[in-house]
Amino acid sequence: MLKIEAIFRPERVNAVSDALADIGVTGFHYQNVTGQGRQAGIEVVTGRGGTTTTRSAVSKTLLVTVVEDDKKDAVIEAIVSATRSGEIGDGKIFVTAVSDAIRVRTGESGDSAI
Numbered sequence: 001m002l003k004i005e006a007i008f009r010p011e012r013v014n015a016v017s018d019a020l021a022d023i024g025v026t027g028f029h030y031q032n033v034t035g036q037g038r039q040a041g042i043e044v045v046t047g048r049g050g051t052t053t054t055r056s057a058v059s060k061t062l063l064v065t066v067v068e069d070d071k072k073d074a075v076i077e078a079i080v081s082a083t084r085s086g087e088i089g090d091g092k093i094f095v096t097a098v099s100d101a102i103r104v105r106t107g108e109s110g111d112s113a114i
Helices: 010-022 069-083
Strands: 002-008 029-035 042-046 051-055 058-067 091-097
Touching: 002 010, 002 069, 010 058, 010 069, 058 069, 069 091
Parallel strands: none
Antiparallel strands: 002 058, 002 091, 029 058, 042 051
């Protein structure tokens, strides 16, 4: 089993959700996060005078899912195709191994729990 964490632009969350559903991945959660990467902030217009300031922390969405090993490439391709604009700030994907998963309701473990 693999845990896939993807950080991407918040406006792409519906496209990513649809892309994952299209390949049969329906179990995931996402949350809004704020942070800084290579994008190093954005310029924001504030106040009545149109003053511009640089906000170093940028809003992103963090999506987390756990999938079987054989779905790794399909999930990554779905996320990349739904989020790539070709500009800095498109996001990152992290893949880590999961040693076990347990479904609390039934006690199932391993791949059958996900």
